[in-house]
Amino acid sequence: MNSIFDIIGPIMIGPSSSHTAGAARLGKMARCIFGAMPKRVDMTLYGSFAKTYKGHGTDRALLGGLLGFREDDERIRNARVLAEEAQLDYTFIESPLDIGHPNVVKFDVYGDNDRYMSVVGRSLGGGQIMITEVDGHDMSITGDEFTLVVFHSDRPGAISLISQALSESDINIASMRVFRKEKYKDAVMVITTDSVVNPVTVQFMRECPGIQDVMTFEAL
Amino acid sequence: MSYTYETIGDILRLAEEHQISFGDVVIRHELEAYDRSEEEIVAEIKRRLAIFESSIQDGLNHIERTQSNMSGGDAATLHAGKPRLMSDIAYKAMTYAIAVNEANAKMFRIVACPTAGSCGVMPGAVQAVAEEYQLDADAMVKGFLASSGVGNVVANRACVAGAVGGCQAEIGTAACMAASAIVEMLGGTPYQVVQAIALGMKNLLGLACDPVAGLVEVPCVKRNGVYAVHAITAAELALAGIESQIPADDVIEAMNNIGRAMPAALRETSDGGLAVTPTGLAIAERVQSL
Numbered sequence: 124m125n126s127i128f129d130i131i132g133p134i135m136i137g138p139s140s141s142h143t144a145g146a147a148r149l150g151k152m153a154r155c156i157f158g159a160m161p162k163r164v165d166m167t168l169y170g171s172f173a174k175t176y177k178g179h180g181t182d183r184a185l186l187g188g189l190l191g192f193r194e195d196d197e198r199i200r201n202a203r204v205l206a207e208e209a210q211l212d213y214t215f216i217e218s219p220l221d222i223g224h225p226n227v228v229k230f231d232v233y234g235d236n237d238r239y240m241s242v243v244g245r246s247l248g249g250g251q252i253m254i255t256e257v258d259g260h261d262m263s264i265t266g267d268e269f270t271l272v273v274f275h276s277d278r279p280g281a282i283s284l285i286s287q288a289l290s291e292s293d294i295n296i297a298s299m300r301v302f303r304k305e306k307y308k309d310a311v312m313v314i315t316t317d318s319v320v321n322p323v324t325v326q327f328m329r330e331c332p333g334i335q336d337v338m339t340f341e342a343l
Numbered sequence: 344m345s346y347t348y349e350t351i352g353d354i355l356r357l358a359e360e361h362q363i364s365f366g367d368v369v370i371r372h373e374l375e376a377y378d379r380s381e382e383e384i385v386a387e388i389k390r391r392l393a394i395f396e397s398s399i400q401d402g403l404n405h406i407e408r409t410q411s412n413m414s415g416g417d418a419a420t421l422h423a424g425k426p427r428l429m430s431d432i433a434y435k436a437m438t439y440a441i442a443v444n445e446a447n448a449k450m451f452r453i454v455a456c457p458t459a460g461s462c463g464v465m466p467g468a469v470q471a472v473a474e475e476y477q478l479d480a481d482a483m484v485k486g487f488l489a490s491s492g493v494g495n496v497v498a499n500r501a502c503v504a505g506a507v508g509g510c511q512a513e514i515g516t517a518a519c520m521a522a523s524a525i526v527e528m529l530g531g532t533p534y535q536v537v538q539a540i541a542l543g544m545k546n547l548l549g550l551a552c553d554p555v556a557g558l559v560e561v562p563c564v565k566r567n568g569v570y571a572v573h574a575i576t577a578a579e580l581a582l583a584g585i586e587s588q589i590p591a592d593d594v595i596e597a598m599n600n601i602g603r604a605m606p607a608a609l610r611e612t613s614d615g616g617l618a619v620t621p622t623g624l625a626i627a628e629r630v631q632s633l
Contacts, residue, residue, distance in 0.1 A: 124348060127373055127491035128387060130498055131456050131465075134394055137447030138559040140459045171557065177633050178411050178558040180450045200450040248504065249455075 133250045134195045136187075141226055142172065142179035145246030147199055148343050150188020152254055152266050153230040153242045155340050161232045163212040164189055169227040172246070173217040182215055185228065189213075193343075194250060260311045261302045266343035268297055268315040273328065274335040277303045277310040284331050285312060292324045309335070346372040351496050351537055351591040358533035365536040366488030366527050369495075388487045389480060394454050395443070395466035401451040402442025409448045411630045413560040418442035432475045433572045440467025440571035444564040457494045457503040460559045461517035463567035465490060468521040468574045469528070478528055486524030493523045493540055500592070501599030505552035505611040508602025514550060514570045515598060519543035519591075521574035522581070531582050541587035543577035544594045548601055551609035553616025556627040562617060 135144040154161070166185055168176055176182050180199070186206045187199035198205060206213060226246040233239055243256035254264040257272070264270055275281045282301065289296060295317040303310035320339060328337045346368055348354045357368045373384055403422050408415040418441040426434035443463035447453045456465045469490075473483050494503065497516045502508040522539035531539070547570065555561040587594070608615025617623050 124372060124376065124495050124499065126377055127369060127384075127488065127495065128391075130494035130503075131391060131487065131491050132454060134391065134452065134454050135459065136450050137453050137459055137462070138450065140455055143450070144459075174631070175557040178409075178556060178560075178630050183450070195452055197452055248506070249458075 135250060136180075136184070136195060136197060136199045139179045140250045141246045141248045142175065142181045143184045143199075144194040144250035145226065145248070145252050146172075146179075146181045146184035146228070147188040147192060147194040147196075148250065148252045148266060149228055149244045149246060149254075150185040151191065151193070151343055152188070152244065152252065152264065152340070153232060154189050154191060156242050156254065156257055156264075156338065157232045157234065157240050158338070159234055159238075160209070161189065161211060161234050163233040165214045165216060165231040167216040167218050167229040167231075169218050169220060169222050169229075170225040172226045172228055173219070176215070176217075186211070186213060260304070260309070262311050262313050263300060264313060264340065266340065268317075268342050269319050270340045271312075271314040271316065271320060271325075272338040272340070273312040273314065274337070275310055275312065276333045276335070277307050278333050281310070281333050282312065284334070285314070285328060288324055288328050288331070289314070289316065289320065292321065294318055294320055294324070346375055348372060348492070348496070350500065351493065351540060351595070354492055354496070355533050355537050364485065364489070364527060365492065365523065365533040366485045369488045369492035372492075385484055388484050391454050392480070392483055392487060394452060395470060398443040398446045398451060398453045398462070399439045399466060399470060400442075401449075402444070402446035405446070405449060405451070407449070409560060410633060411556060411558055411560060411626070413555065413558065413626065414448050414564045415445055417565070418445050429572070432471050433575050435475065436468045436471035436571040436575055437568040438467070439470050440464050441564060441568040443467060444559075444567040448558075448560050448564060457498065457516050457520070458505070458513045460505060460554075460563045461513040461567065463564075464514065464517035464571045464574060465521045465524065467567065467571040469524050471571075472525050472528060472575075476529070482528045486528040489527035489536055490520035490524040493520045496592075497595055497598075501595050502602055507610065508599060509550060509605045509610050510552040510566070511544075511548055511550040511598055512602050513552065514566055515544050515547050517567075518547060518570045518574045519577070521571065522577035525575065525578035526581050529578075529582060531578075535581045535584075537591050538585065538587055539577045539581035541589060541591035541594045542580050542585070543574055544591070544598055545587060545589060546577070547573065548594075548598055551605065551616050552611045553609055553618045554611065554613055555618050555623045556630040557613045557618075558630065561623075561626075
């Protein structure tokens, strides 16, 4: 049986767990993945997000998340003004395309020195979310647990290198999935762990042969 | 000792076996299953009860309309007036429940209970009863515990999402959660708690989810007020010793079966019911061009 706080909860800013709370979490996750305060974000909304985002405050929730607010932070209500104060440029684009899920958003995120990243995510209902794509790489990040995203070359041994580094730091892996575009091309490992992975271990992983980059995310 | 429960019947049996209340079973299970102390659980419940109250105040104090202009200010109108037909408790429950859903529609902080669309029923009903009977925080904690056990059973054995089971799954669950909380708070027996659940859910089966313009406003906001009163009715029946001929677990199963038999147009798609009336469609068009 679930915890009593799953049924009387979450604590959130209204009006909709999928269109508001989920949107705030998507924005926050996009900010975490970008790793810095963006200068400009173009958000393309699909499906029900595109049709009902104004009435559900989805726009303000996405911006609030990008500003680092949690889904229960009342500053979400004024997020459009606060985004301007934070010199965050933004646009919302309503896409007529049906891409197979009702609540999808694509973030095109721009930062200092022409840095660019694209992040695609969906709101699953009840405030739950999933990031499904980063810079064109398929992946799945829910933000519910500490998460490592490892970009690597698809070669034998990469997975054992990473799992060994984790086990040597006494970190228990909760789940692991590998995504790749083609055999022997770039691949992405998404690993959730029962505890926080320390920066020394992360740096060690980054320096391993075949590992291109490692990102870490705290639970949202 | 295991307090594991799957059904309302399980909770009733455990309560009677151990001669404890319905809500006591729920907290004993929570202690067994999760790594939290009783003090931590009670503190978290009180934190959520405090948000129930702040949502009521937000709804009463902010009388501006929503962006869609479909809701806002009705709770304040009721609060400034007096009941003509209803008891003070029912009137207050209705007012508070509408206040919470107005707050929700205007992006204030709420606790989903079990969903955001149905977040007013439980705070409205419970706060009204607590104020009128001058019950303390501990009594409200007991009510919270009983109702969360009820919600958990419905979520596990049926559904609480309008997109899956229609409004009966959202408001229906909220109403029988609130009814169970009231009976528990007023010292009813576990058997009476179970009757309140059955009577609450049984009398709103089939309720469709047909929100205008896809927003959580029409019919949601006022419906929370109406079903907070419904929860009080179910609790009143149960406390008077009235029994449901159909047991609570069977009623929950019926709700699930009805929900899944409902056409998609009546399950939160805004393709049926109120949403596609001439006025509903006109509002949707206006909202779309905002």
